[in-house]
Amino acid sequence: MKKVLLVAILLLITSFFANSREIAGIEMPEFIKSGNENLVLNGTGVIKKLIFKIYAIGIYIGAKSRDANAIMYQDKPYIIRMHFLRTIGKDKMVESMNTGFYKSTGHKPETLKKEIEHLNAMFTEKELKENQILQFEYIPGTGTKITLDGKLKGNIPGFPFKRALIGIWLGSEPRDEGVKEKLLGKE
Numbered sequence: 690m691k692k693v694l695l696v697a698i699l700l701l702i703t704s705f706f707a708n709s710r711e712i713a714g715i716e717m718p719e720f721i722k723s724g725n726e727n728l729v730l731n732g733t734g735v736i737k738k739l740i741f742k743i744y745a746i747g748i749y750i751g752a753k754s755r756d757a758n759a760i761m762y763q764d765k766p767y768i769i770r771m772h773f774l775r776t777i778g779k780d781k782m783v784e785s786m787n788t789g790f791y792k793s794t795g796h797k798p799e800t801l802k803k804e805i806e807h808l809n810a811m812f813t814e815k816e817l818k819e820n821q822i823l824q825f826e827y828i829p830g831t832g833t834k835i836t837l838d839g840k841l842k843g844n845i846p847g848f849p850f851k852r853a854l855i856g857i858w859l860g861s862e863p864r865d866e867g868v869k870e871k872l873l874g875k876e
Contacts, residue, residue, distance in 0.1 A: 710747075715772050715820075717747040723766045723826055729753055731760075732875075734858075734868030735774070742774045744823075746858065748872045755873045757859040761852050769825040769855065776819050779812045786857070789864055793856030804850040811835055811842040827851045 709716040712733045719730050728749035736743045749768040754760055760767065790798045790805050798805060817823065817837075826834045832846035833854060856863075863869040870876050 712747075713742055713745045713774055715745055715774070717745065717770065717772070721749050721768050721770070723749070723768055724828060726751060726766055728766060728768055732872040734865070734871040736865060736868060743777060744774055745772045746770065746868070746872065747772075748855070748858070753874060755875055757869070757873060760873075761855050761859055764829045764848055764851075766829060767827050767851075767855065769858070771823040773817050773819055773821050773823070776816050778816050779814060782817055783809045783812055785864075789857030790853055792862035793853045793860040801850055801853055804845050804847060807843065807845055808835065813842075825854060827855075 708720070709718050710730060710733060711717075713735045717730055717733050720727050721730075722728070728751060731748045731750050731753055733745060733747045735745050747770045748760070749770065750760055751765055786808065787798070787805065790801065794800055814837075821838055824836045826836070828834065829848075832844050833851055834844050835842045858864055858872055859869055867876070
């Protein structure tokens with residue numbers, strides 16, 4: 690009986706780890722459901738500032754792809770999942786996102802001024818705390834749903850915003866070139 694119990698426990702542990710990927714001490718699930726679609730974890734990375742790990746990031750799409758342009762320019766669902774590894778002030782987060790939008794829009798963030806301001810206004814907490822999860826879920830025809838720890842913060846319509854948002858990490862001027870490669874499953 691003890692052997693059966695031990696085998697059952699080992700199977701449960703194995704199946705848990707087979708359905709998630711460890712990065713920077715946290716687990717990213719291999720699959721996330723978006724509406725009726727199962728999205729697969731395309732890649733993961735860790736965003737750092739100097740020597741400090743800020744957040745682990747994973748990008749989920751319908752089928753694995755190494756083509757950044759295909760991911761950015763197709764009107765298909767995706768999820769960007771950010772798991773904070775340390776507490777970061779709201780102002781630093783907004784500044785980082787704004788810098789990313791500046792680069793991902795070809796230095797023309799004014800083309801999405803209303804959407805970027807809407808996103809910035811969603812950061813109502815003084816800080817994003819260690820172990821919080823910020824998630825961006827793009828749903829074609831609806832827009833990008835933003836949640837913090839599973840609680841809806843808001844929704845931003847439009848395909849151009851979707852492109853610019855994912856372009857922060859996958860665009861021609863990404864937040865971190867090495868992380869871009871990892872998100873594309875190339876490393």
